[in-house]
Amino acid sequence: MQVLFVMVAGRRFALDSSEISEVLPVVEHRSAGTGPSWLLGLINVRGALLPLVDLSVIVASTSTELRLGSRIIVLQLESELLDFVGANASGSKVGLLVPEVLGLGDRDFSQGGAHTGFNFAGAPHLGPTIADTEGFVQLLRCRRILEGDAALRELPRAAQ
Amino acid sequence: MAASVAFHRSLLGRSMLLGVLPASLVVLLIVVINGLRAWSEIATTLEGDLNAAVELAAGEIDAANKRSLAQAQLMALAQESGMFGRRAETLMFIEKVLRANPELHAAYVAYEPNGDGNDALGAQAGVPTVALTASGRFYPYFKRDPKSATGFTLEVLQETENAGGLWYDFPKERFERSGVSTPLITKPYDYFGQAIIENVTPLVIKGRFQGVAGVDVSLESIQARLAQLSVQLNADIFLDARGSFVAATTDSTAGTQLRTTAVEKSDLAEVFAGVPKKGIRLENSIDRQSGAECYFVSTMIPTGEWRLVVRKPTSAVLASLSDLFLVNLGTAAIGIAIIVTLLALNAVSSGRRVRAAQSAAERISSGDLSQRVAVMSGSDESADLVRAMARMNDELATIVGSVRSASVRLAATSVELAATSREQGATASTFGGSTAQMAAAIREISATGAELLRTVETVDAGARRSAESATAGRANLDRMAQSMARLERGSDEVSDRLQVISEKAELITSVVVTITKVAEQTNLLSVNAAIEAEKAGDAGLGFLVVAREIRRLADQTAAATLDIERIVRHMQEAVSSGVGDMARFAGEMRGSTVGVQRLTTSLGNIIDEMNSAARGFSDVQTGMANQSAGVTQIELAVRQVAEGAQQTSQSASEFSNVAEDLAHSVAVLQDAVGRFTVAPTASEQR
Incomplete structure (x- = not known):
């Protein structure tokens, strides 16, 4: 399948391109002011306001350091639980801030040599890992990033 | 599929037309030429054979006539040489002549009434009454009689109705008219139940007719001889003895009928009319009796002026020739039939392969390569062609x-x-x-x-x-x-x-x-x-x-x-x-x-x-x-x-x-x- 390679905290991840709506350059966002540390605020995407989530916080517990290759990936969240991120005209679309987008490629994560991934209950967004010529790469189920412990533990009790 | 080829253009038709037809014509020509040559040769040979046979038969009959006539002359000569009037010695002489010639039926001497001047003497020693007429005229007739102890019977001569002076008056008139003593042979007639021919010679003593001496030949003996010849020649023989038939045919009823018919009124009248005075005549014409084509060979028998005709059907003559012709024709027909069969077998098998190749080529040209071409057995060029078509089809498909x-x-x-x-x-x-x-x-x-x-x-x-x-x-x-x-x-x-x-x-x-x-x-x-x-x-x-x-x-x-x-x-x-x-x-x-x-x-x-x-x-x-x-x-x-x-x-x-x-x-x-x-x-x- 076609995947988008991203680099987060020195680790390479792959996102299924069919789950991605579009990739945007980093734009200004309005800060949320409060809430979990991974929720950065709102961004304006051609008139639609979407929540902006910092992927580094969820994957590596560090905030993203912006650089030239930093991008915002717009995608549709799968979870219905996460009302608190706010409704908008695009349904449950969110922007995902990633430190660096490496590029597109074709990889097969169901191949013989793949590792199924450390299937912890608390990390449903982490998929299988394979090794290619550029090293290890793990599939990131980006639609489920807010279902893991890393995201949930900072939510208010009511939301949980 | 290809339109069916007209037969005369097909392989089989060509083989027949170019091979069998000329061969048949040549063979037929040879058979016909040979048949014609054999025909002319055999016909010539057969005609020669027929001529020879007729000559032989005529010669034999002539010889028999001459022999009989010679006995009659012998008796006449004896009378003229002093035996005339010596009636007892004459009777002994007649009996001896009859004994010496078994082919004779009877022998006799007849004197003129009181020709020797001894009529008045009547019967005496050595001259029984049966040798004399009522007037004492010497009129003896010795004939063979199986019932008699001696084998011979002496009786007096009698005139018969149908003889009509044939054996006495006729030679007498001839002599008196010509003055020359001529022996003659009468036509057949019935003498008391016996069909005979008489050989008569006049007795001339001192220039005067004094009676006749003669011998009788039974017609049956001539008939038997002719029958033998008929079997030998495998032909019908007809003998005209002065206007009467003596016939020997393979058909016995025809022979009987002919004997009661005058020659001039019979179906063979024309043939007999054409018999030459000398030599042999051979003609080929339609027989009126049977309606078939026959050979007629005829000749004249000088002694007695009889005419002989031999009839043989052309079909019998040429039967052997037609047999030969049929054998030749049959052999030729069998040979041609064998040639036709072999050529037809070869042409049919070649034609089948060629047709297979043709249908494959047409299928390929129409673009259908999905079928394989069936490879045929055989080693000739047509089989090679079919195999080549099969290879071409496979290569094209690939x-x-x-x-x-x-x-x-x-x-x-x-x-x-x-x-x-x-x-x-x-x-x-x-x-x-x-x-x-x-x-x-x-x-x-x-x-x-x-x-x-x-x-x-x-x-x-x-x-x-x-x-x-x-x-x-x-x-x-x-x-x-x-x-x-x-x-x-x-x-x-x-x-x-x-x-x-x-x-x-x-x-x-x-x-x-x-x-x-x-x-x-x-x-x-x-x-x-x-x-x-x-x-x-x-x-x-x-x-x-x-x-x-x-x-x-x-x-x-x-x-x-x-x-x-x-x-x-x-x-x-x-x-x-x-x-x-x-x-x-x-x-x-x-x-x-x-x-x-x-x-x-x-x-x-x-x-x-x-x-x-x-x-x-x-x-x-x-x-x-x-x-x-x-x-x-x-x-x-x-x-x-x-x-x-x-x-x-x-x-x-x-x-x-x-x-x-x-x-x-x-x-x-x-x-x-x-x-x-x-x-x-x-x-x-x-």
Whole structure:
């Protein structure tokens, strides 16, 4: 399948391109002011306001350091639980801030040599890992990033 | 399938027409020629045989007649030689003659009434009454009688109705008319139940007719002899004894009927009429009795003037000939039948193979390669032909299959290529616009640099002239001071120009930043395009290729802008160094100008300073030259980028045309290959 390679905290991840709506350059966002540390605020995407989530916080517990290759990936969240991120005209679309987008490629994560991934209950967004010529790469189920412990533990009790 | 070939044009028909027909004609001709030759030879031979047989039969009958007649003459001679009148001796002589000739039926002597003058004597010793008539006339008749003890019976001669003076009056009249004693043979007649022929000779004593002597021959004995001959010759024999028939035929009823018919009234009248006086006549005519064609061979028997006819059916004569002819014909027919059968077998098997080859060729020409050609047994050319057709069919099927699968792949590729090249052309056009903007800015820089260089050259010339003036004479100090002031103004101008260059360089940097941003945006756009293409599934495959090409172009643009950035940086460094030198020179100039008023004596120093100034100008000039070279390099690079974009656009357009041509050609190829149907190959079946 076609995947988008991203680099987060020195680790390479792959996102299924069919789950991605579009990739945007980093734009200004309005800060949320409060809430979990991974929720950065709102961004304006051609008139639609979407929540902006910092992927580094969820994957590596560090905030993203912006650089030239930093991008915002717009995608549709799968979870219905996460009302608190706010409704908008695009349904449950969110922007995902990633430190660096490496590029597109074709990889097969169901191949013989793949590792199924450390299937912890608390990390449903982490998929299988394979090794290619550029090293290890793990599939990131980006639609489920807010279902893991890393995201949930900072939510208010009511939301949980 | 082929229209059926007319028989006379088919292989079988040709074999028959060209082989069997001439052979049959030749064989038939040989048989007919041989038959005709055999016919004439055998007919001649048979006719000769018939002639010989008739001659033989006629000779035998003639000889018998002569012998009988000779006995009659013998008895007549004995009478004429003194036995006349001696009745007892005459009776003994008659009996002895009859005994000596077993073929005779009877023998007799008849005297004229009282011819010997002894009639009155009547019966006496040796002369019984039965030998005499009532008047005593000597009239004895000895005949064979099986009932009698001696085997012979003596009786008196009697005239019979049908004899009618045949044996006595007739020879007597003949003698008296001609005066010559002629023996004669009577026609057959019935004498008391016995059919006989008489051989009579007149008795002439002293020139006078005195009676007759004769012998009787039984007609049955002649009949028996003829019957023997008839069997030997395998033919019917007819004997005309003075107007009466004696016939020996294979048909007994016909023989009986003929014997009661007068010759002149019978069916054979014409034949007998044509019998020659001498020699043998052979004729071939239709027999009135049987209606069949027969040979008639006839001749005259001199003694007795009898006529003999032998009849033999032509069919019997020629039976052997027709048998021979039939055997020849049968052999020829069997030979021809064998030839016909062998030729037909060969032609049928060859024809079958040729027809198989023909149907295979027609199927291939109509494009159907799906069936294999059945290979036939056999070793002749037609079997080779069928095998060659089978090989050709297989090879064609393989080739067409390969071409077809290749054309399908080609079609897909050509469509993809056309789409890609169109997209690439559009991108290249956009990129061409950006480079045009860049080229305009660079031209401006270039113009500014050239202007600056001219100014510096002016300053340099002034400085040189000043130095020359200083060297020429210290008296010219005022002029030098003015020159110094001009120099100062010139240096200020240089500083201003350098400032302008620096500003323009800043402008280039900002353009480069814009290009970098555009490239980055393009890159991002290509990523999103690829994502969208993926979502479109198979339909987006071409678009995916386009997105990748755009990304590659964006990367190339980014690389080009990095180069431009580096070159501009070099240029700015050169300008900075020029500005520094200029400032230092200006300071020195200011110091020199003050010193001119105060230290007029220090002209030598001033001259030194002038020399130093000239060196400074040299440095500035070098810097300016460097800058100019840098600008030229930039211009070159931008022109290359623009040319590259132009070429890319043209190539894309040409490529698009070529791809469409390719698609069209592939369609034509597929159409051509589509005419052929091919049995599914092993790989397709899987």
